[in-house]
Amino acid sequence: MMPSPLFYLLAALMFTGGLMVVFMRNPVSSALSMVLSFIGLAGLFVGLNAYFIGILQILIYAGAIMVLFIFIIMLLDLKKEDEHPRRGAAMAAGIIIPVVLLIQLAGVLATEQDSPKVPELMLQEQAAEYDKETIIHKRLADNRLPDVHLTGRKIFTEFNFPLQIIAVLLLVATVGCVALSKKQTKTVVKKLPAQRIPTIASAPDLTSKKND
Amino acid sequence: MTPTLNEYLFISGLLFAIGLGGVIIRRNIIVIFMCLEMMLAAASLTLVAFSRFNTVDGLPDYDGQVVVFFIITVAAAEVAVGLAIIVSLYRARQTINTDELTSLKG
Numbered sequence: 001m002m003p004s005p006l007f008y009l010l011a012a013l014m015f016t017g018g019l020m021v022v023f024m025r026n027p028v029s030s031a032l033s034m035v036l037s038f039i040g041l042a043g044l045f046v047g048l049n050a051y052f053i054g055i056l057q058i059l060i061y062a063g064a065i066m067v068l069f070i071f072i073i074m075l076l077d078l079k080k081e082d083e084h085p086r087r088g089a090a091m092a093a094g095i096i097i098p099v100v101l102l103i104q105l106a107g108v109l110a111t112e113q114d115s116p117k118v119p120e121l122m123l124q125e126q127a128a129e130y131d132k133e134t135i136i137h138k139r140l141a142d143n144r145l146p147d148v149h150l151t152g153r154k155i156f157t158e159f160n161f162p163l164q165i166i167a168v169l170l171l172v173a174t175v176g177c178v179a180l181s182k183k184q185t186k187t188v189v190k191k192l193p194a195q196r197i198p199t200i201a202s203a204p205d206l207t208s209k210k211n212d
Numbered sequence: 213m214t215p216t217l218n219e220y221l222f223i224s225g226l227l228f229a230i231g232l233g234g235v236i237i238r239r240n241i242i243v244i245f246m247c248l249e250m251m252l253a254a255a256s257l258t259l260v261a262f263s264r265f266n267t268v269d270g271l272p273d274y275d276g277q278v279v280v281f282f283i284i285t286v287a288a289a290e291v292a293v294g295l296a297i298i299v300s301l302y303r304a305r306q307t308i309n310t311d312e313l314t315s316l317k318g
Contacts, residue, residue: 007215011223018230021246022237030243034250037227041253044223048264049272053280057253060284065249065291072295073242076302094237098229105225115216122270129269145271154274155281166285173289180296 002047010047013040027078031069035062049121051147121145220261228254241298241308245291252287256280 017037024030038061045054109115127140136153139146155163227250234247263276302308 002214004213004215007219011226014223014227015230018227018234018250021243021250022230022234027240027242030246034246037250038253041227041257044220044257045260048220048260050260050264050277050280053256053260053277053284056281056284057256060288061249061253065288068291068295069242069246072299075299076242076308078240078242078308090237090239094233094235097236098233101232102225102229105222109218109222112218115218116265117216118214118265119267120270121267121272126270150271150274151277151281154278158275159278159282162282166282169286170289173293176293177296180293180300 007044007047010040010043013037014044015040027073028070031066031073034069035066038062038066049145049147051145052151217261217265220265221258224254224257224261227251227257239310241301241310244310245294245298249287249291252283256283259283 014037017033017035017040020033021030021037024033038057042054042057042062045051045057123140123143123145127137130137130140134149136146136149139149231247231250231254234250235244238244238247259276259280263273266273298308301313305313307313
C-alpha cells in the first residue's frame with residue numbers, strides 16, 4: 001500500500017491530465033494529455049496492489065487505444081476547433097452538472113465518519129490453501145503477492161464462460177470494423193450518383209485505377 | 213499513513229466528473245469519445261479500490277479485478293467500432309463537429 005503523498009501526487013497527475021483533455025483546443029494535445037492521465041491512474045492501480053491491471057491499463061490505453069485515436073486524427077486531417085459564438089450555454093452546463101454530481105458524492109462520503117482503512121494482506125497464512133507445486137504457493141510462502149497468477153486462476157475457473165463471451169464480442173467488433181470501413185458497394189453508388197461524380201473528379205488517381 | 217477508501221472513491225468520482233464535463237462541453241466527436249473512455253476508467257478505479265479494501269481470506273478480492281479486465285476489453289472493442297463509425301461519418305459528411313450533425317432534428 002502506498003503512502004499518502006504518493007497517492008496525492010498520482011491523483012493530481014490524473015486530475016491535470018483529465019482537465020487538459022477537456023480544455024486543450026487541439027485534439028492531438030487532448031490525446032496526449034489522456035496518456036498522462038492514464039499513467040497516473042495506472043500508478044494508483046499499482047498502489048492498490050493490482051499490478052496486472054495497472055500494466056494492462058498502460059499497455060492497452062496508453063499503448064493501443066491512444067495510438068488508434070492519434071491515427072484517426074491524422075487520417076481525418078482535422079483543423080483546430082473554431083470558436084463558437086454559443087459556446088457559453090454548453091460551457092455552463094458542462095461545469096455545473098459535474099460540480100453538482102461531485103457535491104452529492106462528497107455529501108454521501110461525508111456521512112461515513114471513519115472511512116475503512118486498508119486491511120493488511122496475509123500472504124504466508126494463505127500459502128497452505130494452494131498446492132505445494134504451484135507458483136502461487138511458492139510466491140505466497142515467499143511473502144510476495146502473485147497477482148497475475150491469482151487473476152489468471154480466477155479468469156480461467158470462475159469466469160471462464162464470460163471470457164468466451166468476450167472472445168465472441170471481440171470477433172464481432174473486428175467484423176464490424178471491417179464492414180464499416182469497407183468502401184461503398186455498387187448498389188449504394190447507383191443510388192447516389194450526384195455525390196459520387198465530384199469525388200471522382202477531385203481524385204484523378206482513383207479514376208485511372210478504375211480504367212485498368 | 214495510507215489513503216482511505218473514501219479518498220479513492222472521491223478521486224474516481226472526480227475523474228468521472230471531468231469526463232462528464234468534457235462530453236457536455238466539447239464539440240469534436242473524437243474528444244467526446246476520449247472523455248467517455250475516461251469515465252470508464254474512473255469506474256475501473258472504483259472497482260479496484262473496493263477489491264483491495266474488501267480482502268477475502270487475507271488476499272484482495274480478485275472478482276473486482278477480473279471485472280476491470282473485462283471492462284478494458286469491452287472498451288477496446290468499443291473504441292475500434294466507434295472510430296470506424298467516425299471515419300465513415302466523416303466520409304459521408306466531411307465533418308465531425310456535433311453542431312453540424314443535425315439530421316435527426318428533421
